[in-house]
Amino acid sequence: MNGTETGYAVTLTDLSKRFGDFVAVDRLNLQVGRGEIFGFLGPNGAGKSTTIRMLCGILPPSGGSGTVAGFDIGKDAEEIKKNIGYMSQKFSLYEDLTVEENIDFYSGIYRIPAIKKRERKEWVIEMAGLREHRSSRTAILSGGWKQRLALGCAILHEPPIIFLDEPTSGVDPISRRNFWDLIYHLAGQGVTVFVTTHYMDEAEYCDRLGLIYRGELIALGTPEELKTHQMTEEIVELFCDHPQDAMGLIEELPGVRHAALFGRGLHVVVERAAAAVPAIERKLADAGYTAVQPERIIPSLEDVFVSLIEARDRQEAPQGEFSR
Amino acid sequence: MFERLTCMLKKEFIQTLRDPRMRFILFIIPAFQTVIFGYAVNTDVRQIKTAIYDLDNSTESRDIATRLSRSGYFQVTEHIRQEGRVRELLDRGEVKAVFRMNRGMGETLQAGRTASLQIILDGADSNTAGIVLNYAMNIAARYNEHLRVLQISRERGAAAAPEGVVLQSRAWYNDNLESSNYYVPAVIANIVLIITMLLSSMAVVREKEIGTMEQMIVTPISRGEFILGKTIPFVLIGFIDVAIITVVAYFWFGVPIRGSLPLLFAATGLFLMSSLGFGLFLSTISRTQQQAMMSSFMFIFPAMLLSGFAFPIENMPATVQWLTFLNPLRYYLVIIRSIFLKGVGFSILWPQMLGLFVLGAVILSFAVQRFRKTLT
Structure with a gap:
């Protein structure tokens, strides 16, 4: 052969x-x-x-x-x-x-x-x-x-x-x-x-x-490489009551790309976790949430792929808007 | 060496014959069809429903009426009493012909002059009307002959009546001109065409539809092995159907088999090249089984109409006659009828066999060319 x-x-x-x-x-x-x-x-x-x-x-x-x-x-x-x-x-x-x-x-x-x-x-x-x-x-x-x-x-x-x-x-x-x-x-x-x-x-x-x-x-x-090197953003996970309302509040914050329900909690895609974690804590505490404890986690493959695909869509978005 | 082919054949046979309904369709239905065709496709015209409108009611007019009904061709169902009834009976299709004897017919004939006998025909069915007219003319001619003989014998004495020319008819190949002898063998051609073409047109497209075609493409099976595996079973089924129909034709309808059966099977083999080739071609270009089936019928119907099965090719316009040379059924029908009824052999049938071979080779190689071991 x-x-x-x-x-x-x-x-x-x-x-x-x-x-x-x-x-x-x-x-x-x-x-x-x-x-x-x-x-x-x-x-x-x-x-x-x-x-x-x-x-x-x-x-x-x-x-x-x-x-x-x-x-x-x-x-x-x-x-x-x-x-x-x-x-x-x-x-x-x-x-x-x-x-x-x-x-x-x-x-x-x-x-x-x-x-x-x-x-x-x-x-x-x-x-x-x-x-x-x-x-x-x-x-x-x-x-x-x-x-x-x-x-x-x-x-x-x-x-x-x-x-x-x-x-x-x-x-x-x-x-x-x-x-x-x-x-x-x-x-x-x-x-x-x-x-x-x-x-x-x-x-x-x-x-x-x-x-x-x-x-x-x-x-x-x-899989390891993709999870650690491929993502430009970072993932913050948190657990709270009424996560759907919290999602809206979190997405208003600067440096937050978007938030999504993930099991019992939320996964928030952020530019820099170090800046985002205290910001989220403050925002939710103001809104009356207690003990949310956001923390940075290693993204799952799903997070990686969703983020990569969205990044690709954003690159092509200007053209897309036009043709629509 | 032939392991892959054997495998394909085994699989195709299981798939085609495992279902009892399929076995019924392939082997029992053709026998039924032969019987149905044998009785239904019948151009013999006998016992034509006839009415007589006798305005004269003389010895002569009654004599003619008796001759009509005794001929076996006409079945007198009514003696009309009034004019309007003629139209009514024909309109309703209750009779195909009305004979009208005018008043004074008997006297005119006795006076030695020419009298007229009128026949009113249902011309809507032109074929039957033509045949009916023919029978009526024969009976009229024979009556005239009878009158002439009567007259001569009256003048010169009984023994002196000359007979003149009497036509002695003798139909070769089909002594009693029975139409079942003509049509039943031809059913072979129609059924073999329908069954083998439908089966082969389904063959490839079915595998495409259920997804196994994709699987076959990634195996090392060759194009030739695949195509042979798909066609050989249908060749055998075609042969079995020819045998079944021949048995029914011979034993049930008493159709004579005067020629050689091996030659019949050889011609069937040549014919199958065309029908399977065309079926395979349709199967390759169709996307669904439904499409393949519809396109097969689009081929089968014109092929049957332009084959000479029911309508003589000589009666078709010249251009259409040329077209029939491309129709494999045309050649096959001539061969079948000649083998059954005339008993002629290869020395006479070779042009038709050559025609089948050339057509088959062209169609089959085209289909094989068109078949690729890839999806598009």
């Missing part, structure tokens, strides 16, 4: 995709190392799925280039297909086929050698917890079962790289947790996992994250 040239499992160089006038993916540059769990985050329509589809050879790119397992996505798409597993949020199984028939079908398509076939099939059935349902039609299975069966079918051929496009959408929390245990297990065996999601808790599981917004990569780093 010529994948050793770069040492990366996946590389993107100025990768772009346009649909007519709409730029879905705008010159992405990215490298994903072998054995990494790379999380691709962003709101709906940001270009996550489009990027994955270009990497898997489902969509031809409109510009730029990329490699997967060392193969060029433009020239060697068919070679790439032997080295990847792909699973989308649709859990593409044949619902009118039984669990076993689905597995047999995909293991035939991937030409799994006869001696390995049985072992892999049992592995998938065991992994998906479908021992009692092996001859049930796939249509009757619940979301979590379908999800694991779809993953099993996608990695029957033990590919070194797996692409997962919102693999946990529509699945209950326990199934999600089990699913991520499985992903960890695979990554532990050296498999590269490229996953898109918009669940922040799932993002925390990833080794590295890329945030994509309106087709552009706006942040890249480990």
Whole structure:
């Protein structure tokens, strides 16, 4: 394999995709190392799925280039297909086929050698917890079962790289947790996992994250790096009664970007916490609030992403106002 | 080597045949359709409902009325008494023809002069009216012949009556001119077209709709393996339907099979290249199954109308006749009818088989070209 040239499992160089006038993916540059769990985050329509589809050879790119397992996505798409597993949020199984028939079908398509076939099939059935349902039609299975069966079918051929496009959408929390245990297990065996999601808790599981917004990569780093270095603002957390009224008061203060309900308390995005904390304390004390104790906290990933996206929106706002 | 293809085939067969309703549609409905077509698509005109308006009531006029009803073609349902009833019966469609014998008919004939027998037809159904007129003219001619013979024998004695020329008709290939012999084999062509085209037009677009197409694209399956996997099952279903309809035609309708059945299946194979090719093409360009189904029907109807199944191609305007050369059904129908009724072989049917092959090859390669292993 010529994948050793770069040492990366996946590389993107100025990768772009346009649909007519709409730029879905705008010159992405990215490298994903072998054995990494790379999380691709962003709101709906940001270009996550489009990027994955270009990497898997489902969509031809409109510009730029990329490699997967060392193969060029433009020239060697068919070679790439032997080295990847792909699973989308649709859990593409044949619902009118039984669990076993689905597995047999995909293991035939991937030409799994006869001696390995049985072992892999049992592995998938065991992994998906479908021992009692092996001859049930796939249509009757619940979301979590379908999800694991779809993953099993996608990695029957033990590919070194797996692409997962919102693999946990529509699945209950326990199934999600089990699913991520499985992903960890695979990554532990050296498999590269490229996953898109918009669940922040799932993002925390990833080794590295890329945030994509309106087709552009706006942040890249480990969850820790993003939380500590990416934010220009700081976060102050406080707990009080009637938080909704307090929100209004706090937002009037200078140096406060905005405040949002967060669990039982409030998260306030401020320019400088050192200045904001006493100001908030004073303001709320004047309004009759007691023992609010605002303090600076490390932002959650959600805070980081909301702040990054809002910052990006502010940059583009002048144009936006005009066109409206 | 053929592992992927075998897998595809197995999966397609399970998907197509697991549902009992689907099995019913694919294998039982064609047999039913054959029976229905065999009885319903019938251009034989017999027992035409007829009224007689006899103003003369002479021996001669009654003789003509008896000849009409005894011919088997006319069923006299009413003897009209007053003028207005003629229009009423025709308006309501209760009769297709009214024979009117004017007063003095008998006397005129006895005097050796020409009398007129009027026939009023329901011309709205022009096809039937033409046939009815033909029968009536035959009966009138035979009556004239009878009168002439009578006259001659009266003049020269019974033995001297000359017969003149008598037409001895003999219809080759279909002795009794039964229309079921003509139509039932042709049903094969229609049903094979409808079933294989609808199935193949659904084939790819269904996978697009449920999202499995995307999954197939990321597997290493090749374009050829995928397309063969999608078409071979329908070829087999097409062959099975031909066999079912042939059995029904032979045993139920007594349609003769004079030619070679292997040749029939070979021609079916050639025909399937076109129908599957076109179905596959529609499936590739359609976004939804509904779209694919509608566009298939847009093809099926003109194909059937311009095939010579019911309306003779020779009667069509010249430009339309040229158009029919692009219709695979046209060639297939000629082949089927010739094999069943005429018993001719490849030496006579090769131009049609060549036509099918060329059309099929063009359509199929176009469809395969158009099919890409990517979404757009």
